[in-house]
Each structure stands twice: as structure tokens, then as C-alpha cells.
Amino acid sequence: MNQDNRYVICMKWGSKYPAEYVNRLYNMVKRHLTLDFQMVCLTDDTTGINPDIKCYPIPELNLPANLPERGWKKLTTFKPELYDLKGTALFLDIDIVIVDNIDCFFTYNAKHEDSVVIIRDWKKPWRMVGNSSVYRFKIGQNTYPKLLTYFEQNFEKIRQEVRHEQAFLSNYLREHHHLEYWDSSWCVSFKYHCLQKIPLAYFIPPKKPSGAKIIVFHGEINPPDAITGGGGKWYRHVLPSEWIKAAWQ
Known part of the structure; x- marks a missing residue:
């Protein structure tokens, strides 16, 4: 796989959002991204998803069963080897709406090779927590080798400190890698x-x-x-x- 590959990744699980959300997201990306890309959906149900979207099962996390849903599954995008994917990935939540060209999310020049670029939280920006509805990262290149291992081994402690995956991700990246934020208008x-x-x-x-x-x-x-x-x-x-x-x- 070419390390210059561009992926737009989304994730769908459970029954809250139907396949329509994934397909509409793909349509919006096609209209507003002029760069070559492959759309990828990590999902537990491929029914109704556009066949042009490459689907893979959501990787398992080694966590206690029957946890309240906090989006922890998103962290599996940081697996050192995620199927055959390798390159630059832009993760998008399936309930976002794209209203203008998004080339800049790929062409943005990060200050560090291992930076994750994310939305800066709007409500309490002084906390420096990212909103993980839109984030860019290196995929399948062992760039963040210990992130998931640390999370799984320290989950009970982490869940007492933060409510959701984006707070853990932001804290971990600031300590062990680099966290950057999108232009606040984007x-x-x-x-x-x-x-x-x-x-x-x-x-x-x-x-x-x-x-x-x-x-x-x-x-x-x-x-x-x-x-x-x-x-x-x-x-x-x-x-x-x-x-x-x-x-x-």
C-alpha cells in the first residue's frame, strides 16, 4: 500500500444511524473533496452501504463487557496495523454535514509527523480537549504504537478521569505525541x-x-x-x- 494514500474513514455501529448516513457522507465527500481518496467504513453491519465504500469490521477492544457507549470504539482507528490501510486518514462522524470544499483537511501542513489534527472543543476551549468528530492522523504506520495498549491496560483508571474517548485521546496525545487544532472557522x-x-x-x-x-x-x-x-x-x-x-x- 502507498503511504501517500488518502482515506476518509467513518464508523457505524448499532441501530441509532442507518446506512443512509454513511452513503450521504460519502456523497458529500465526493462533492467537496477534489483529491483522490478511498472511503472506508468500520461497521458491524454493511447492509445498505454503497458498494463503493470499503467496509471492514470494527476491531475489538479488550474492555469489560456491557459498557455504556462513550465512543471508545473510535480509538481502534489508531491500531498500529488496521487491515491493509496505510497513509493519511481523515476521520469523520457520520452525522456531520459538509458545506464547502474540504481539501484543506488533507493539505494542512502539521508541525510534527506524529501530530493528530482535531477540532478544538467549543464549550470549554481552555481545557484543550479535541472534539473527535473530525480528526486527521497517520494510519497503519505504527505512529502511535502504545496508544491502544495503554488505554486497554489502564481503562478503569481512565474511565474515572474522563467521560469519553476524545478527552482520553487529547490528553494522551499531548503527553506522548502532538495534538494540533483545525482553523476554528472550518x-x-x-x-x-x-x-x-x-x-x-x-x-x-x-x-x-x-x-x-x-x-x-x-x-x-x-x-x-x-x-x-x-x-x-x-x-x-x-x-x-x-x-x-x-x-x-
């Missing part, structure tokens, strides 16, 4: 940056921030809610977004 939160404040939210639909390339949906609102309106808490009233409807297909 990846924006739908609920923090697009929704109007109450009471304006009842009269003015969500806006697309200038310079935004990827809209991240986290919490209770998903792309279908943004399209039809609704889905938010009372203090995050959601009117229909025609621009999300145009992009999410």
Missing part, C-alpha cells in the same frame, strides 16, 4: 454557532457561519431535525434549515 457546531438565540430562534432560521466547511451535530439535534425543524431543547428552538437540506444528500 468545523462549527450546529447548536452553538448556527442556531439563533431565544427569542430570535422562533423567527430567524439557523445561519451558515462564514468560512464553515463542516457542520458538526452533537447532542440531541441531528441533520434531519435541522432540515424539518424541531429536535432541540426549549432553549434551542430549531427552525427548518434549507441550506442543510441542500447539503445533506
